Amino acid sequence: MNSRRRALGVLLPSALCLSALARASDALAQDWPARPLRMIVPFPAGSSPDLIARLLTEQLAAALGQPVVVENHPGAGGNIGTGMVARATPDGYTLLFTINGPLVTAPTLWRNLNYDPVRQLAPVTLVATSPNVLVVDARLPVRTLQEFVALAKSKPGTLNYGSVGNGSAAHLAMEQLKAMAGIDLQHVPYAGFPQVTTAIVGGQVQAGFMVPAIAMPLVQAGKLRMLAVTTTGRSALLPSVPTVVESGYPGFEAISWQAVLAPAGTPAPIVDRLYRELVAIIGREDVREKMRAQYFAPAGTAPASLRQTMASEKLRWDKVIRAAHVQPE
CATH class of the missing domain: 3.40.190.10 (Periplasmic binding protein-like II)
Structure with missing residues (x-):
């Protein structure tokens, strides 16, 4: 009996803490958003990620009823701005708009990378893809x-x-x-x-x-x-241009993609709301036309799908990095 009480004494506070955290998370999600959001773009103003991010944030602000301010924090191939978001408070007010590099290849290339994209970032949606x-x-x-x-x-x-x-x-x-x-x-x-x-x-x-x-x-x-x-099949954006695959190199693929993520621990209802709002925006024909004008194919995938994309891309590019003995500058 005493051992059972001791066990309950250990488990009960933990359960109470988890319950309290869940209630706090739900309360935060219900009040969100109550102030402006910021979208960190870890690349310079005028870059492709910056242009697509600004296209989305204009629409996202209208959907959420709060301003969404784009902040450019370039440097180290996107690692500086990405690390900022990875370490930000997971309250739904700091988001990341980035390309594949800081999420997929950076962990292999940089030994002292100060963030872990898998552990510290929560996928929201894959926004768009482009051939190289x-x-x-x-x-x-x-x-x-x-x-x-x-x-x-x-x-x-x-x-x-x-x-x-x-x-x-x-x-x-x-x-x-x-x-x-x-x-x-x-x-x-x-x-x-x-x-x-x-x-x-x-x-x-x-x-x-x-x-x-x-x-x-x-x-x-x-x-x-x-x-x-560099797509495996001909790109609808450039249908007259042959692929590397059909030029004699089966399996060759090297696409660029852009995605929205949040700090890990952001309440699930907030991530879900962001996903739903962004997918609705990406589905708008005027937005899609503007993306295509920059040679990006609109996407809009679920968070789990983006996480799977990150994992599969990392496996593939790790092999190239190691085979070519690539080192960061």
């Missing part, structure tokens, strides 16, 4: 991926490619292609895509992967040539 495109200097004597690979094989180690840094999506996509095609290209990292495109047009590097929103103006101006897209 392989572009080359339009003066290069190639018009297909096969011709580019043949040129690279004829001049091993002499062609350069640009990216926005070690471990970036553009870097890893090319490392994946190098391994599959058996070619030797030299990597030249830059601070951002404007510098990459300037380098290609200026002849300092010959190729690079990038999102279509950045590449298309220069493709249309005749300064870059687009050789392939």
Whole structure:
């Protein structure tokens, strides 16, 4: 009997604490939102994540009845702003709008990463996806991926490619292609895509992967040539461009995606409300058209689906990182 009482004495306070926390969480969710929210974008103003985030927050503010303020906190490939949200109070007033890198590849690339995206962030929804495109200097004597690979094989180690840094999506996509095609290209990292495109047009590097929103103006101006897209099947956004897969490399895929997350521990009713409101916004035709204009395909998946995407993408890119011995700058 005494042992039973002692056991109850240990269990009862714990149960009471959990019950109190649940009641506090429910009360917070019922009053939410009572003040403005902030959406942290860990990339500069004017970047693709920033533009899509601002498109959504304008609509989200109207749906919630409170302002949603975009704050740009760039640096370390998105890790600085992402870490801010991971450590923020989980009360529904701080959200994260980011791309795949800080969620998927950063934990493998950075030994001293100050956040854990799986443990410290709660998925809300996958917002949109975009293919990457392989572009080359339009003066290069190639018009297909096969011709580019043949040129690279004829001049091993002499062609350069640009990216926005070690471990970036553009870097890893090319490392994946190098391994599959058996070619030797030299990597030249830059601070951002404007510098990459300037380098290609200026002849300092010959190729690079990038999102279509950045590449298309220069493709249309005749300064870059687009050789392939990185989706497994042809992209509805660029239906006339062949895929890397159909160019001879089965299984190749390297898409960019954008998502909304909250700090782990954010009350489930708040996460659910955010998910429902955002999916409704993403479903609006005017919003979808604006996304497509930037070469992003609207998504709007459930939180569990986003978590699964994060897990599967991490497994795939971990293999590329380790095989290519990629290290952060």
